[in-house]
Amino acid sequence: MSDVVIVGAGVIGTSTAYALLQRGVTDITILERNTVAAGGTGKSAGIVRCHYGVTSVAALALASLEFFENAKEILGADIGFEQVGYLVGVGAENREPFTASVKHQQSLGVPTEFIDHDAVRELWPTAYLDDFDTFCWEPRGGYGDGYATAQGFAAYLRDHGVTIRQGAEVVEVLTEGTRATGVKLADGEIVPAGTVILAGGPWVPALTTPLGIDVPIDPILNEQVLINPGMNLGASPVFSDLVSRQDVQMRKGELLFGYSDASRLIKSVSNLDDYPGHASHEALEAVAEKAVHRFPGIENPQVVSTFTGVFDSTPDQNYIISGTDYDGLFLETGMSGHGFKTSPAIGKLAAELILDGDTTIPNVTASDFRLSRFAEGDLLTSPFPYKGASGIR
Ligand SMILES: Cc1cc2nc3c(=O)[nH]c(=O)nc-3n(C[C@H](O)[C@H](O)[C@H](O)COP(=O)(O)OP(=O)(O)OC[C@H]3O[C@@H](n4cnc5c(N)ncnc54)[C@H](O)[C@@H]3O)c2cc1C
Structure with a gap:
């Protein structure tokens, strides 16, 4: 039994494990169907900037800058930020x-x-x-390296006792009533957990749909x-x-x-x-x-x-960082092509939401990223939309 199981070892899964570790959660297992950074993270163009019209997104990007600038000291690894x-x-x-x-x-x-x-x-x-x-x-903007960043997090996590299992595909989230209790792997192994975090990028709906949770990606x-x-x-x-x-x-x-x-x-x-x-x-x-x-x-x-x-991509091109109707089941997905630059702060936001129910990151309204906004028709869009450019600005 792990306190926390994270599904997916991209920048989001690994940065969340890092943030939980900083908060004293040490019993963490990351399950990765492929290898660290094998998803969108390893393909990322890595642009780092804060230019967003949505307050909470600009604030997450701003809160992440310090991490990129000091990653060498923080993780003890060169993550390729230029x-x-x-x-x-x-x-x-x-x-x-x-x-x-x-x-x-x-x-x-x-x-x-x-x-x-x-x-x-x-x-x-x-x-x-x-x-x-x-x-x-x-x-203070520039570009980074998604692969090196996730690997940098992963090396730090392993050094600090986090288990990272590669080639471990999760095929089912296990529940009892309205509580998530763990996950099942492709070979049938059950991994029990107090909290299950789905950070599997575009693969997340395959795990949530059987639970009746609609994640529009x-x-x-x-x-x-x-x-x-x-x-x-x-x-x-x-x-x-x-x-x-x-x-x-x-x-x-x-x-x-x-x-x-x-x-x-x-x-x-x-x-x-x-x-x-x-x-x-x-x-x-x-x-x-x-x-x-x-x-x-x-x-x-x-x-x-x-x-x-x-x-x-989500319907409003913004993140889903959200609890669900199941206790102990948390979502981090829908990065919509701009999750690298904010990944350090997204990890912190997720850790704070799971442990405290709210965030201390300045100018971030945690509920902006709730899953229910799609069903409510309350999309998270910029008050300053640009003609022709995609919705992420
Ligand atoms: C071409 C490209 C360019 C980009 N450019 C930028 C940019 O310039 N700036 C920026 O900020 N962002 C950019 N992005 C977006 C950014 O890279 C992503 O938002 C970010 O890397 C997503 O990280 P993630 O951890 O959420 O997902 P991923 O990196 O996809 O990681 C999810 C992981 O979960 C694993 N997984 C999934 N399902 C399961 C399962 N059932 N069991 C076990 N493991 C599972 C996958 O194998 C994968 O490794 C770009 C993305 C792409 C593809």
Whole structure:
């Protein structure tokens, strides 16, 4: 019998175990059907920023920054965080919500400031900037490494007595009346637990549906493309380009392109264990077109590689961090493609909700992430929605 069983060893499961450990919970078992970071975590583009219109999400991102900055001291491992800064650019159609959102973020303490075209030209000298209206700059943003972060948590957890079982697939959550009592593994083994936490990303509904719990998650394919610019572009910050609707980051001299285009985030994955591992021809063409438009100074761009991953998307593109109708059954899923940057604070939020029923994280309203909001029709959306960009901003 473990006090706590966590299903899933991505950044969310491992950061939650870390946060519980900090609170004195030591009897923790993590069950992972594959290997640590084998899910969305190992595919993550790893962008770290606080630019969100939803107060609780911006506040979770802000609360996570300190962890990324000090991870080496905290975990004793290099988790690959590169604080290159984070830049957002919008066109005139988004000036109003963008300005309001940035001012709101500033009121929460997010280190973000408006900057002009000349300043951006220094950060990204090869970029075409004339079709942007306004920019903001987060000097404490950047990118991290999902795989290294989850492995860093896992190594720390093992050193501190947490059991991590890989190749341990949970096939059923066990209940007695309205209480969760443990889980059953694929080989029939029963693992009893006081508390069961489902941090299995897009696989969670397979475990909750038999219990009559509707967890509305659409598994959406996300395609990423790595391009060799054929020239030395120097160091550049992560750039969310809301005119061309793309995220661009410099990875060791190569450019990583991802989408922030609402109209493209539409391909549901029918089999979570068997979906295309590379970007489609259509995606490559779109990236090429956008890259040439945005970076006309790049002379010989070449596609180096592509990869894909799955977003566990909810109807409002926001997290589910929530208890259920079953005592002792807690959900952490629906990260909707933006769970890496907030993972340290999500772990803390979950630990506080389980142990105390509320959170101490400044400006986070824990009930914002409750599962019941979907049935209530009370979706968690930004008061400053951007035209064309996906709902996560
Ligand atoms: C291509 C891509 C780009 C991204 N870019 C960014 C970004 O720039 N910034 C950002 O903040 N976020 C980004 N994200 C999102 C972020 O990476 C994810 O939200 C985060 O990693 C999710 O972590 P997780 O632990 O919830 O899920 P996962 O990493 O999917 O982990 C869930 C784990 O649970 C295991 N599991 C599932 N079911 C079971 C079961 N029944 N029994 C045992 N184990 C089980 C799985 O094997 C898996 O390892 C991106 C995601 C993708 C795919």
